[in-house]
Structures are given as structure tokens and as C-alpha cells.
Amino acid sequence: MNWRRWVILLLxxxxxxLVGCRGDAASDQPELQPSEQTYEDGLLRATxxxxxxxxxxxxxxxxxxxxxxxxxxxxDPIELEDAFGSAWIVSRSRSSRVEDASESTDRDVxxxxxxxxxxxxxxxxxxxxxxxxxxxxxxxxxxxxxLTTAPVRIEVRxxxxxxxxxxxxVIQGVVEPRSELALPWxxxxxAGGVLLIAAVGLFLWLRRRKQEERERLIRIAAHxxxxxxxxEVIEAQYVERGDVQRFYVEVSSVLxxxxxxxxxxxxPEQTTQEFLDASRSSGALWADDVRALxxxxxHCDLVKFAQHAPDQHQIHETLDTVRDFIDRTRVxxxxxxxxxxxxxxxxxxVNTPEEVPHA
Numbered sequence: 467m468n469w470r471r472w473v474i475l476l477l478x479x480x481x482x483x484l485v486g487c488r489g490d491a492a493s494d495q496p497e498l499q500p501s502e503q504t505y506e507d508g509l510l511r512a513t514x515x516x517x518x519x520x521x522x523x524x525x526x527x528x529x530x531x532x533x534x535x536x537x538x539x540x541x542d543p544i545e546l547e548d549a550f551g552s553a554w555i556v557s558r559s560r561s562s563r564v565e566d567a568s569e570s571t572d573r574d575v576x577x578x579x580x581x582x583x584x585x586x587x588x589x590x591x592x593x594x595x596x597x598x599x600x601x602x603x604x605x606x607x608x609x610x611x612x613l614t615t616a617p618v619r620i621e622v623r624x625x626x627x628x629x630x631x632x633x634x635x636v637i638q639g640v641v642e643p644r645s646e647l648a649l650p651w652x653x654x655x656x657a658g659g660v661l662l663i664a665a666v667g668l669f670l671w672l673r674r675r676k677q678e679e680r681e682r683l684i685r686i687a688a689h690x691x692x693x694x695x696x697x698e699v700i701e702a703q704y705v706e707r708g709d710v711q712r713f714y715v716e717v718s719s720v721l722x723x724x725x726x727x728x729x730x731x732x733x734p735e736q737t738t739q740e741f742l743d744a745s746r747s748s749g750a751l752w753a754d755d756v757r758a759l760x761x762x763x764x765h766c767d768l769v770k771f772a773q774h775a776p777d778q779h780q781i782h783e784t785l786d787t788v789r790d791f792i793d794r795t796r797v798x799x800x801x802x803x804x805x806x807x808x809x810x811x812x813x814x815x816v817n818t819p820e821e822v823p824h825a
Contacts, residue, residue, distance in 0.1 A: 501618050505597075509536045510613050512597045520621045527582040527620065529592070532564075535599055537572040542598040542610055544578055547782060549595035555583040555697065557789050587624040591617040688727035689796035695720045696788060705781055714769040714776075714784070721762070721788050728795060738763045755791070762787050 502515040510533065517528040535541060546556045561578045584590050594617050598610035649657075699720065704713035722741070725731050729750040736744065742763070745756045765784070768774035776784070 503616060503618075505613055505615055507611070507613055509539060509611070510534070510597065510599055512613055512615070514615050514618075516592065516618055516620070518620075519618065520623070521584075522623050522625050523584070523587050524625050527584075527592075529580040529582055531578040531580075531597070532575065533578070533597060534573045534575045537574070538602055539599050540574075540602050541576070542600065544595075544597060546580060546595055549593050550582070551593075554590075554592075555700075557581045557786070557793065584620070584622050587622045590620045590622055592620050593617050687796070687798055688724060689792050691727065692720055692724035692792050693789070695723070696785070696792075700785070710776065710781070711770055713781070714766045717784055717788055718763065718766040718770075721759075721791065724792055728797075738767055755795075758787070758791070 499519045500515060500517050501519050502513065504511065504513045506512070512534075513532040515530045515532075517530070518525070521527055529546075531544065533541060544561075550556050557580065561576060564575050564577050582592070594615050597613045597615070599613075600608060600610040696717070699713065699716045702716070704710065704716065725745075729748075731741070731744055731748060731750060742756065742760055745751050745759065751759075762784070765774075765776075765780070769776055
């Protein structure tokens with residue numbers, strides 16, 4: 467057996483051991499444990515389902531609400547922001563009508579989905595919230611009928627683990643040195659050669675793995691950077707401190723930087739009109755998206771330059787507009803290349819069917 471076969475054999479044993487370790491680690495991950503509860507009052511049935519009750523801080527929690535309401539009544543919009551408060555990020559995914567053979571034909575069945583993200587690890591209560599409805603044609607200021615859900619406990623673990631330390635090994639005792647060689651010199655030389663080859667192979671493999679991990683760390687998807695910056699703006703509490711103008715400056719900056727990273731448009735350096743003209747002529751954005759951005763940026767400019775004072779509804783709508791645009795246009799392959807100091811060094815090109823605009 468020549469030295470190449472020795473290297474292949476030793477590397478195969480190392481890879482098998484690493485795969486086994488990864489398999490053991492994967493088996494330690496908790497299985498998804500969804501939670502589902504049904505509430506009804508005779509006219510309305512609401513089934514509330516969380517897709518998991520255990521998650522990591524890097525995961526997203528999906529909340530699905532299926533409502534079945536008798537004919538002659540209509541649901542009020544389901545608003546979760548006030549109930550969940552600042553401890554969660556709540557974004558609406560979609561709401562649609564569905565056909566359910568198990569329900570009576572005169573009931574309106576709808577599915578509502580929300581995406582939830584907790585800020586901190588630990589035990590969190592996804593709080594109770596109201597599902598309200600009223601008779602069709604009733605006065606807008608009339609009191610609706612309310613069906614209230616129950617809170618659900620969600621366990622959130624940190625991706626860093628319970629602690630950052632380690633447990634030292636146990637000392638087994640003192641081993642006395644051998645007074646003479648138990649093997650001939652040529653056997654020791656052969657063993658030393660094998661160990662040297664194994665060490666070189668292991669070094670090369672570890673260096674390559676380190677380079678791959680480094681590359682993963684400095685290539686970050688454009689939408690992940692944008693959502694992280696948006697969370698930083700929320701945590702800065704500009705609105706709570708009365709600095710609404712700074713809040714709008716930061717939110718519009720997040721959107722402009724994301725458009726540059728995602729679509730290659732030089733949004734941060736352009737005026738609003740220059741950016742809109744470039745968006746229309748480039749063809750990188752859908753026509754509906756350009757119109758939505760035009761309304762959004764016009765509203766931001768009113769606050770930043772015309773001293774317009776937005777209400778709480780407009781502020782929440784501003785955050786939802788940016789978050790929805792990022793979620794709708796996100797692609798994993800469009801990444802930003804950054805160095806170890808967090809400075810931008812470029813971006814990766816991507817060509818997907820999503821880049822093709824409406825005809």
C-alpha cells in the first residue's frame with residue numbers, strides 16, 4: 467500500500483468520524499412541537515395554530531388563524547401589533563378565503579398567516595389576542611363581538627447555547643514513562659511517517675474548512691442585512707423619544723441600501739426623483755413596486771423636509787411597507803461581501819426569473 471492509499475484511508479476515517487458527530491448533533495435538535503387551539507361562540511370558530519413552541523433566536527414562528535364565520539357577519543381586520551407589543555416582531559404574510567368541506571356552505575372560512583420573531587431568548591408568552599366580528603351593514607362605531615384566545619408559552623433558545631464555557635476533562639492519573647522501547651526502530655519510524663502524513667492531511671483539510679467558514683461569515687444575504695438594520699432602528703426607539711424625523715431618515719436609508727444591494731441601483735447617493743427615474747428606466751423593479759416606492763418616499767420626504775407629523779398608524783404602515791418589500795423581493799443568492807471590520811467589499815451577481823419585470 468503506497469502513501470497515497472494511506473492518506474485516503476486516514477482522511478476517510480476522519481471524515482466518517484466528523485459525519486457521525488454531525489449526525490449526533492443533529493439528533494439533539496428538538497423536534498417541532500406545534501400548538502393548536504380552537505375557540506368558538508356559536509357564530510364564529512377560530513382555530514389558532516403555532517407551527518412550533520420551541521425555537522432558536524434565528525428561527526421564525528408562523529401563526530395561522532383559520533376562522534369560520536356565519537353568513538351575515540364579517541370579520542374586523544386581525545391586528546396583532548398591540549397585543550404582542552415590543553417583545554415581538556409581527557409581520558402579516560397573507561389572508562385568503564379557503565374552501566373547507568367540513569364547514570357548512572353558509573360559513574365564510576378564511577386563513578390568516580403571520581410571521582413572528584422574538585427579540586430575546588428565554589420563555590415567552592405569545593399573548594392572547596382578540597378576533598372581532600360584527601353584523602354586515604352595522605354602524606362603523608358599533609361595538610363588535612369579540613372572541614379572545616389564550617396565551618401560548620414559547621421557549622426560545624439562543625443559537626450560542628446555554629453558556630459559552632466548557633467543562634475540563636478529568637485527570638486520569640500519572641503514567642510512568644517506559645524505560646525501554648517495546649517496538650523496533652523501523653516500526654516507530656513507520657508510525658511516525660503515518661502520523662506525519664495524517665497531520666499534513668488534517669492541516670490541509672482544516673485550513674480549507676476554515677476558509678469556507680470565513681467565506682460564509684463574510685457573505686451575507688442582502689435581505690438579512692436589511693432586516694437586521696430595520697430591527698436596530700426599532701430598538702433605537704426614535705419615535706418613543708420624539709425624534710420622528712430621525713426615524714424616517716433611518717427607515718428610508720434601510721430601504722435605499724437594500725435596493726442597492728439587491729438590485730444594483732445606486733439608491734443611497736441619488737435624490738428621490740433621480741432614484742425613481744433610474745428604477746423606471748432600469749427595468750430591475752416591477753412597475754407596481756416602483757409606484758409603491760414612489761408613494762413611500764414621497765411620504766418620507768414630507769416628514770423629513772416639510773415637517774409633516776405622522777400618526778401612529780402611518781408609522782406602523784411605514785415599517786410594514788419596508789418589511790413587506792424586503793420579504794417579497796428576497797433571494798438567498800444575492801449577497802453582500804463584507805470584510806472582518808464590517809465594511810462592504812462588493813456584492814454577488816444573481817440572475818433569476820424574479821429579475822424579469824412585467825412586460
